[in-house]
Amino acid sequence: MNKNDVRQKLSLILNNSEYIRVSETHPLELYLGKNEKGNPTLRYNGLFQPVKITGNNLLEIKQIKTPDYYSLLFSFNSAENLSLFCNFCEDIITQTENYTGDNGYIEIVNRYNQWKKMFYSSSKLLNENEIIGLLGELLFFKNYAAKKYGTTMGVNGWSGPVPTHKDFSYGDDWFEIKTINSFRNSVFISSLEQLDSENEGHLIVYRLEKMSPSFNGISLNPLVAEIMSELQLDTDRDIFAEKLKQAGYAYSEVYDNYVYNLVSVDNYSVKDDFPRLKAALLPAGVAKVQYEIMLTLIEKFKEKLV
Numbered sequence: 602m603n604k605n606d607v608r609q610k611l612s613l614i615l616n617n618s619e620y621i622r623v624s625e626t627h628p629l630e631l632y633l634g635k636n637e638k639g640n641p642t643l644r645y646n647g648l649f650q651p652v653k654i655t656g657n658n659l660l661e662i663k664q665i666k667t668p669d670y671y672s673l674l675f676s677f678n679s680a681e682n683l684s685l686f687c688n689f690c691e692d693i694i695t696q697t698e699n700y701t702g703d704n705g706y707i708e709i710v711n712r713y714n715q716w717k718k719m720f721y722s723s724s725k726l727l728n729e730n731e732i733i734g735l736l737g738e739l740l741f742f743k744n745y746a747a748k749k750y751g752t753t754m755g756v757n758g759w760s761g762p763v764p765t766h767k768d769f770s771y772g773d774d775w776f777e778i779k780t781i782n783s784f785r786n787s788v789f790i791s792s793l794e795q796l797d798s799e800n801e802g803h804l805i806v807y808r809l810e811k812m813s814p815s816f817n818g819i820s821l822n823p824l825v826a827e828i829m830s831e832l833q834l835d836t837d838r839d840i841f842a843e844k845l846k847q848a849g850y851a852y853s854e855v856y857d858n859y860v861y862n863l864v865s866v867d868n869y870s871v872k873d874d875f876p877r878l879k880a881a882l883l884p885a886g887v888a889k890v891q892y893e894i895m896l897t898l899i900e901k902f903k904e905k906l907v
Contacts, residue, residue: 602691602695607694608684614634619634620632628698628700629647629700642674645709649704657720658678659720660677660686688826692716696708696712697709718839719829733781735850737807746771752832762844775800775802776803777796778805788896792890797877806867808864814860818862822853822857866906867896870902
């Protein structure tokens with residue numbers, strides 16, 4: 602079952618407190634419907650001992666005792682971003698469709714715990730520059746940092762939301778990530794700290810081309826969901842979700858309109874003769890520095906990122 606199937610089943614529900622089973626062949630009694638308020642709801646009926654589960658302003662959680670069983674209900678309280686709830690329902694349904702144990706409740710609760718930090722809202726959307734900037738950092742984390750350093754070290758080394766630090770740092774290794782539109786030929790260095798270091802580092806430049814929403818490319822919501830699903834530890838997921846929050850990201854269907862094709866990725870070795878400004882060489886009294894680097898003039902610093 603995919604999120605479109607979930608949305609279609611929900612559309613069949615006309616009355617409050619009405620539910621239909623997701624599948625007669627599914628091993629768990631899972632239902633889609635509407636709660637007493639008319640909000641989209643995923644319901645599980647079973648014999649279980651309830652544990653404390655907390656929701657938030659987007660996702661209400663109830664546990665109800667009936668004469669024959671308990672019910673666990675996840676209800677979505679927002680008129681916007683229904684796709685987030687449909688993705689959550691799809692994940693719960695598909696991840697338990699081959700379940701053969703005797704405690705489906707705990708299986709569902711554990712899966713919810715992997716999702717819970719995704720259900721928060723933000724009053725402010727990222728602008729397009731912020732979107733592509735975050736995309737570059739997420740691509741670097743997924744395709745390089747998590748593979749080279751492991752997911753735990755990888756996510757702890759991500760400090761991109763803190764503007765005065767390198768985007769990623771691991772011991773003496775550091776990486777500054779810049780993401781630009783494919784037609785640009787320069788990168789903007791917004792603070793002195795981004796490239797100033799006694800240790801050799803790396804400037805990673807992602808070039809993205811904006812495409813139509815129907816293009817099968819890169820966009821924020823699926824990339825975040827993909828990374829979240831690859832993080833196996835709750836602590837890693839919590840740290841990742843918190844850093845997304847610090848970066849200003851909260852799930853929004855608006856971001857599905859921003860789809861990009863990855864044109865290229867270039868790694869530049871930042872060492873002594875790399876063109877950059879350093880604090881030790883600035884005139885006394887200069888407190889803040891911003892500048893641009895022309896990519897055509899740093900070709901000799903290109904190297905393969907192993």
